[in-house]
Amino acid sequence: MQTWELRYIETCTPEYAEAKELRFDALYGELGLPRELVEDTDGWTYEHLVALVDGHIVGYARLHLDGGASRIFQVTVALDWRRRGVASSLMNELIDLARSHGRTQVELDARAHVVGMYEGLGFVVDGQEFLSPRTNTPHFPMKLTLF
Ligand SMILES: CC(C)(COP(=O)(O)OP(=O)(O)OC[C@H]1O[C@@H](n2cnc3c(N)ncnc32)[C@H](O)[C@@H]1OP(=O)(O)O)[C@@H](O)C(=O)NCCC(=O)NCCS
Numbered sequence: 001m002q003t004w005e006l007r008y009i010e011t012c013t014p015e016y017a018e019a020k021e022l023r024f025d026a027l028y029g030e031l032g033l034p035r036e037l038v039e040d041t042d043g044w045t046y047e048h049l050v051a052l053v054d055g056h057i058v059g060y061a062r063l064h065l066d067g068g069a070s071r072i073f074q075v076t077v078a079l080d081w082r083r084r085g086v087a088s089s090l091m092n093e094l095i096d097l098a099r100s101h102g103r104t105q106v107e108l109d110a111r112a113h114v115v116g117m118y119e120g121l122g123f124v125v126d127g128q129e130f131l132s133p134r135t136n137t138p139h140f141p142m143k144l145t146l147f
Pocket residue numbers: 026027074075076077078081082083084085086087088089109110111113114116117118120
């Protein structure tokens with residue numbers, strides 16, 4: 001069975017540009033949302049993780065580690081690589097990274113229809129459903145306590 005490699009990447013690299021295309025397609029383009037939403041405008045620093053198959057990016061997720069917080073964002077997998085465990089492997093790697101930096105909790109905002117995926121990884125819903133200001137889609141705040 002073909003599998004994938006996980007690799008941390010830097011911004012300003014061809015890999016980051018390819019990951020940006022994937023992020024646009026999976027998170028915004030599929031919903032008919034405008035391209036500018038994929039631009040990085042928050043000024044935060046992230047650990048950027050990709051899943052690669054034959055040198056091409058099939059998955060992406062990022063972890064914000066500043067201060068005491070750790071938050072995962074932008075979990076995306078290419079259409080023809082879904083339901084094979086790519087997102088779960090990206091998540092588990094970033095959770096391990098947060099743990100290795102001494103963080104005791106990982107937070108994220110989950111699209112309502114994928115709450116079950118994060119629950120499968122140990123996250124619990126931690127608040128009321130809300131509409132994302134970026135995509136206007138229903139989300140739930142979720143958290144994972146690390147031991
Ligand atoms: C959501 C997404 C990241 C999942 O990626 P993936 O690699 O297919 O996920 P995995 O294969 O690791 O799935 C693990 C489990 O999560 C659950 N799951 C995954 N995708 C799901 C979906 N779309 N709806 C409901 N449950 C889902 C399933 O239980 C799955 O296990 P199973 O395949 O054995 O049933 C991918 O579908 C995607 O990129 N979607 C568009 C972008 C998006 O919505 N990202 C999430 C933002 S919060």
